[in-house]
Amino acid sequence: MIYVTGGAGFIGKNLVNELVRQGDFPYIIDNFSNSTLKDKHPKCTYYPGDVQDIAKIHPGKVDIIYHLAGQSRVQPSFDDPVDSVESNVNGTLAVLEYARKYKCRVVYAGSSSKHNNIYDSPYSTTKALGENLCKLYRECYDVDVCIARFYNVYGEGEALDPINGNVIGIWRYLIQQGQQLKIVGDGEQRRDFTHVKDIVSGLITIGEGVSRADDAWELGTGINYSVNELYDMFKQRYPNIEKTYIPDQQGNYRKTLRVNNDMYERFGWLADDRLKDYIKNLK
Numbered sequence: 001m002i003y004v005t006g007g008a009g010f011i012g013k014n015l016v017n018e019l020v021r022q023g024d025f026p027y028i029i030d031n032f033s034n035s036t037l038k039d040k041h042p043k044c045t046y047y048p049g050d051v052q053d054i055a056k057i058h059p060g061k062v063d064i065i066y067h068l069a070g071q072s073r074v075q076p077s078f079d080d081p082v083d084s085v086e087s088n089v090n091g092t093l094a095v096l097e098y099a100r101k102y103k104c105r106v107v108y109a110g111s112s113s114k115h116n117n118i119y120d121s122p123y124s125t126t127k128a129l130g131e132n133l134c135k136l137y138r139e140c141y142d143v144d145v146c147i148a149r150f151y152n153v154y155g156e157g158e159a160l161d162p163i164n165g166n167v168i169g170i171w172r173y174l175i176q177q178g179q180q181l182k183i184v185g186d187g188e189q190r191r192d193f194t195h196v197k198d199i200v201s202g203l204i205t206i207g208e209g210v211s212r213a214d215d216a217w218e219l220g221t222g223i224n225y226s227v228n229e230l231y232d233m234f235k236q237r238y239p240n241i242e243k244t245y246i247p248d249q250q251g252n253y254r255k256t257l258r259v260n261n262d263m264y265e266r267f268g269w270l271a272d273d274r275l276k277d278y279i280k281n282l283k
């Protein structure tokens with residue numbers, strides 16, 4: 001049996017859809033803070049609630065927990081650092097305690113912010129603390145936990161709003177509103193944009209794999225683009241759009257890029273560079 005925390009969110013619902021396509025019907029816990037009931041899969045069982053309450057919900061013998069629930073954006077974390085701690089630290093602790101009790105594997109959704117200054121934002125700090133808890137439970141309690149570090153995830157089902165969206169989702173929202181696209185800072189910050197399909201296949205590969213990473217599995221393309229280059233792609237798709245530069249923001253690190261090729265060397269997994277085609281085919 002498979003358990004997915006945050007299974008109604010952007011990455012979670014893509015993972016659930018693929019698991020169902022492969023014949024698995026996971027149980028999902030989600031508080032629907034960034035999703036709605038329409039994001040539920042009709043063939044799956046959902047428990048509306050906070051991941052910190054996972055111990056109260058035991059659907060039966062669980063083999064794998066894909067732990068995706070948590071606060072997932074940098075800028076909103078400044079507004080509510082307590083929520084970041086509760087979601088990303090206390091929520092992860094609850095999942096690890098559940099796994100210790102019921103002897104199941106955990107695949108933890110880590111963050112590439114680990115490779116930058118983790119004290120730049122409450123988000124980065126709490127995601128790093130979540131990783132450290134995973135390593136603690138692996139070393140001290142022999143919990144079978146794997147860390148999957150995400151880069152800048154985009155694709156079908158991404159949030160189109162200025163709060164919960166990534167830069168692509170925010171820009172799509174601004175285009176819908178007929179507004180200029182906002183570029184933070186000088187636009188030369190570079191991001192490893194990874195399609196959600198590749199993230200999902202990477203998660204399942206890790207969940208089913210027999211090999212354990214010494215540190216974490218890096219789920220990125222190994223290619224990065226500047227935000228200015230991203231704007232040029234949008235300009236080709238939407239010739240009438242305009243841009244405006246706004247002051248840089250705290251936590252806006254300069255670069256993300258997959259740091260190793262372990263997923264390919266161990267499992268043959270590679271993420272495709274789908275970014276240009278994705279933007280070219282946007283409605």
